[in-house]
Amino acid sequence: MELTEAMRTTGTCRYFRPDPVPDEVLHRAVDAARFAPQGGNRQPVRWVVVRDPDRRQALADLYLPLWKAYLGRRSGGRIDYERLPRSVRDADHFAEHLAEVPAIVVACAELAALYPTDTGLGRLSVVGGGSIYPTVQNLCLALRGEGVASAMTTLLCTVEPQVRELLAIPDDMITAAHIAIGYPERPFPTTLTRAPVAEIVYADTFGRACFPPDA
Ligand SMILES: Cc1cc2nc3c(=O)[nH]c(=O)nc-3n(C[C@H](O)[C@H](O)[C@H](O)COP(=O)(O)O)c2cc1C
Numbered sequence: 001m002e003l004t005e006a007m008r009t010t011g012t013c014r015y016f017r018p019d020p021v022p023d024e025v026l027h028r029a030v031d032a033a034r035f036a037p038q039g040g041n042r043q044p045v046r047w048v049v050v051r052d053p054d055r056r057q058a059l060a061d062l063y064l065p066l067w068k069a070y071l072g073r074r075s076g077g078r079i080d081y082e083r084l085p086r087s088v089r090d091a092d093h094f095a096e097h098l099a100e101v102p103a104i105v106v107a108c109a110e111l112a113a114l115y116p117t118d119t120g121l122g123r124l125s126v127v128g129g130g131s132i133y134p135t136v137q138n139l140c141l142a143l144r145g146e147g148v149a150s151a152m153t154t155l156l157c158t159v160e161p162q163v164r165e166l167l168a169i170p171d172d173m174i175t176a177a178h179i180a181i182g183y184p185e186r187p188f189p190t191t192l193t194r195a196p197v198a199e200i201v202y203a204d205t206f207g208r209a210c211f212p213p214d215a
Pocket residue numbers: 010011012013087091094152153154155156192193
């Protein structure tokens with residue numbers, strides 16, 4: 001598959017078919033994903049592929065209340081399902097059916113192998129994640145190339161201790177994302193909603209447009 005097309009169409013899948021992702025497909029995807037860069041080439045990422053139905057159910061049981069709480073906050077306390085935007089209704093369906101997704105891939109990372117350079121700035125530190133999420137996105141892109149859809153999630157990171165216990169993740173590893181993967185029930189999206197280039201690229205100083213508005 002052409003690279004740009006993969007980048008433009010790797011959306012967040014909300015409806016999965018039940019058929020499993022074969023080992024050889026997953027192997028090829030991880031084989032490509034591991035070439036993402038990480039600080040100092042320390043390669044902190046480890047994957048736990050959760051296919052066991054009981055463990056998937058346990059993850060889904062942990063996920064659903066986190067999702068409903070998020071949805072409640074987003075809706076100002078009272079969820080009116082009829083009035084939810086389509087994308088949120090789809091995400092709600094995803095939450096209700098997470099246990100049925102054929103695999104949930106947990107991206108773990110060795111904490112000591114991250115090198116966050118922005119911890120002394122008195123704000124949220126994000127640089128450590130830079131050694132993890134390029135690999136995660138590479139995995140999603142590589143799976144896309146194989147015709148496999150994905151949904152990257154982070155809500156379960158809230159309950160890392162429970163996930164750690166469920167999957168026997170060692171104390172020196174953290175959880176960074178939980179990626180639902182499987183063959184999509186619907187065609188891959190052709191257009192994802194993103195801000196236009198003209199709005200997000202600046203020339204020399206922040207805020208000074210680099211490109212004219214897209215035609
Ligand atoms: C860092 C990150 C965390 C996310 N966490 C969740 C999550 O916990 N649950 C969920 O349903 N979607 C999650 N998503 C998916 C986003 O909601 C989704 O990418 C966004 O709505 C855009 O959808 P699209 O890529 O299909 O256009 C996450 C995405 C990212 C990049």
